Amino acid sequence: MKNTTKRALVAVTALALSMGMLSACSNATQTGDAAPADDAAPADEGDASTATIGLLLPDNVTERYASADKPYFEERVAELCADCTVLFANADGDAAKQQQQAESMLTQGVDVLVLDPFDGKAAAAIVNQAKAKDIPVISYDRLIDSPDVSYYVSFDxxxxxxxxxxxxxxxxxxxxxxxxxxxxxxxxxxxxxxxxxxxxxxxxxxxxxxxxxxxxxxxxxxxxxxxxxxxxxxxxxxxxxxxxxxxxxxxxxxxxxxxxxxxxxxxxxxxxxxxxxxxxxxxxxxxxxxxxxxxAFKPEAYQAAELAVALTKGESPEADTEADTASGVAIPSFLLTPxxxxxxxxxxxxxxxxxxxxxxxxxxxxxxxxxxxxxx
Structure with a gap:
């Protein structure tokens, strides 16, 4: 497969949510839908140590997401960046709901999106919106059909x-x-x-x-x-x-x-x-x-968390391999062995x-x- 040119990543504004729900100065997780944009207020620009990372999972019928992926991801982010914030949302098997959740997170000012798409084709619209805001997207577990995905973390x-x-x-x-x-x-x-x-x-x-x-x-x-x-x-x-x-x-x-x-x-x-x-x-x-x-969900979630934190710092880690989207575009990838x-x-x-x-x-x-x- 061809070599993929590393994308230039621009650090964006980390946000703090008002009303005391989430603080950019402490690691936190929001369950359910991301909070409305009206509740957000910008923090100091360019501070990767207080970055905000969005984690979007696709459904609640798959046992592993609640029991493994989410807690492992949050655990690793906290280890690497104690003052980073993780915003979490689950789409409940609804592509339109996942779109809304992503839009809310982008409005709040996440620095990176880690997205496990309910619908791999529909989620390309989320990647397009993130790209317009210079927000990198890590495709997690399922590969989004978009050439603008920054990394893919999954299994063979x-x-x-x-x-x-x-x-x-x-x-x-x-x-x-x-x-x-x-x-x-x-x-x-x-x-x-x-x-x-x-x-x-x-x-x-x-x-x-x-x-x-x-x-x-x-x-x-x-x-x-x-x-x-x-x-x-x-x-x-x-x-x-x-x-x-x-x-x-x-x-x-x-x-x-x-x-x-x-x-x-x-x-x-x-x-x-x-x-x-x-x-x-x-x-x-x-x-x-x-x-x-x-x-092994722990190394998968850890890899995604490590990439997310690296991207908030403007880094471009070298991928292990590449994987092709449904449209045939090679994406830098980390693929674990089942x-x-x-x-x-x-x-x-x-x-x-x-x-x-x-x-x-x-x-x-x-x-x-x-x-x-x-x-x-």
Whole structure:
């Protein structure tokens, strides 16, 4: 890929919010929507030590955002810049709401936006508005389809799909199922650019196998109830011909598994997932879900925080690689490596990294499964 010219970054005015809600002299987080512009008053211009960083996340249905991404990001910013302010907003699965939240933050005078887009194409408008104010944008976890994104921090998303699909293919072979066995595919949201990459990676493995894809579905907004309803319809249509389920993340996998159980499919077929959600890890222990993909959220959030703080200082850190937007523009990127998680390596991955403790995983409902698999 071609080298990307480093963009000149201009430090902008850091702001303090009136009424005592947020202070530019102390690290703070605003939950929910960003505050109205009328509540803002400018601070001393050019002081990176009291910069304001906006963090915009896409939805509340994905477990990881509240439990990992947000707290880790805030933690690292506080370590690097004790007097910086983090403004936070969650779009609740609404692209228009995310646009409004971003506009509010830009009006308040954020120095950097860290944006995980609900809709990767629609979010290009946010990048355009930020560019007009000389505000750099870090595309977080999902790549915005804009040539003006400063950096992209995520994982190798095609690799995620490959890991999921390969685990499913291998498990079905272990179970002695026929090579042409039928599976269904529960993909991610059509507005999420990562979902297309997961799907592409999964198909590269599944299409090279002899498995038969009975049906597949792109789940709007990654909403588990929609995944559950669709899978219920496939159970009615195909019954026990469904011998495997490719599912793009743990939340929708939970919906799929509920539908399989309600439809009387026994034993449950192997079901994939992603994000190593606590509920997903517990389902893996109980045998309801076969695997997940662990993406180390702490280093991802830390990397984004480190970039954001560097950008407030006018620095241009060297990226590890580049990633292409949907329109084919190369963006300087940091892409971390995902890891497949099964019952055999829970302790060596999510527990070893401190994502969850044994006590969090091994609640009373899962105590016997934990004991059986050596989690103690």
């Amino acid at each position: 998303n095609e690799k995620v799909g490959e890991l999921q699909a390969q685990a499913l293919v291998d498990r079905m072979k272990e179970l002695g199922l026929p090579d042409d066995s039928g599976i269904i595919m529960v993909n991610g949201s059509p507005t999420d650019p990562n979902a297309a990459q997961f799907k592409k990676g999964a198909h590269s493995v599944i299409d090279a196998s002899s498995l038969t894809v009975l049906a597949e579905y792109d789940t709007p907004g990654w909403e588990p109830p929609k995944a559950q309803n669709w899978v219920a319809g496939q159970v009615t249509k195909f019954g026990d011909k469904i011998t495997g389920v490719y599912d793009a993340n743990d939340d929708t996998a939970g919906g799929a598994i509920a539908a399989l159980k309600s439809g009387g499919i026994t034993p449950l077929p192997p079901v994939t997932g992603q994000d190593a959600a606590l509920s997903g890890i517990q389902r893996i222990l109980s045998g309801d879900q076969y695997m997940s993909v662990y993406k 890891v497949a998680v099964t019952v055999d390596n829970i302790k060596d991955t999510v527990v070893a990294d401190g994502l969850y403790t044994i006590e969090q995983i091994c609640t009373a409902e899962y105590a016997d499964a934990c004991a059986e698999h050596g989690l103690k």
